[in-house]
Amino acid sequence: MDLKTYKYPVLNDVDMEFSILDTDKILLEEAKTMGFASGHHLYNRIFNKLFFCQGGKLLFKENLTDNQLNSWKYCIALMKSFAQKHEHKEVVCSMLMSEVLDEKTLELE
Numbered sequence: 001m002d003l004k005t006y007k008y009p010v011l012n013d014v015d016m017e018f019s020i021l022d023t024d025k026i027l028l029e030e031a032k033t034m035g036f037a038s039g040h041h042l043y044n045r046i047f048n049k050l051f052f053c054q055g056g057k058l059l060f061k062e063n064l065t066d067n068q069l070n071s072w073k074y075c076i077a078l079m080k081s082f083a084q085k086h087e088h089k090e091v092v093c094s095m096l097m098s099e100v101l102d103e104k105t106l107e108l109e
Helices: 013-018 025-034 042-053 066-080 086-100 101-106
Strands: none
Touching: 013 066, 013 101, 025 086, 042 066, 042 101, 066 086
C-alpha cells in the first residue's frame, strides 16, 4: 500500500475541532503489517510524547506532497477523536507520523 497516494478524508475546520473519526480499517491493518502495533517503534514514542505530554517540537520531512499534508491533518483529528480504541489510534497515527515527521523529532527538546 502506498500511503503517499492513499485517499485520506478531506477535513474542514469543524471536523478538526470536533473530530469523531472512527478507525480506518485499511489503515489499521497496514499499520499492523508495518510493525506499528508492537508499541516499540520510534514513531510510537513520538505519538506517546505528543499525546500524553500535550506538546513537543516537530520536525517535518522535506518536500511533502499535498496528500501527505492531508494525512497529517487526518492524524491530528484522529488523535483528538474519542470514537476508537486508544491502541488503534496509536498504531495508525504512528504510521502516519512516519510518513511526514523526521525521526530527529525526538531529539528536539
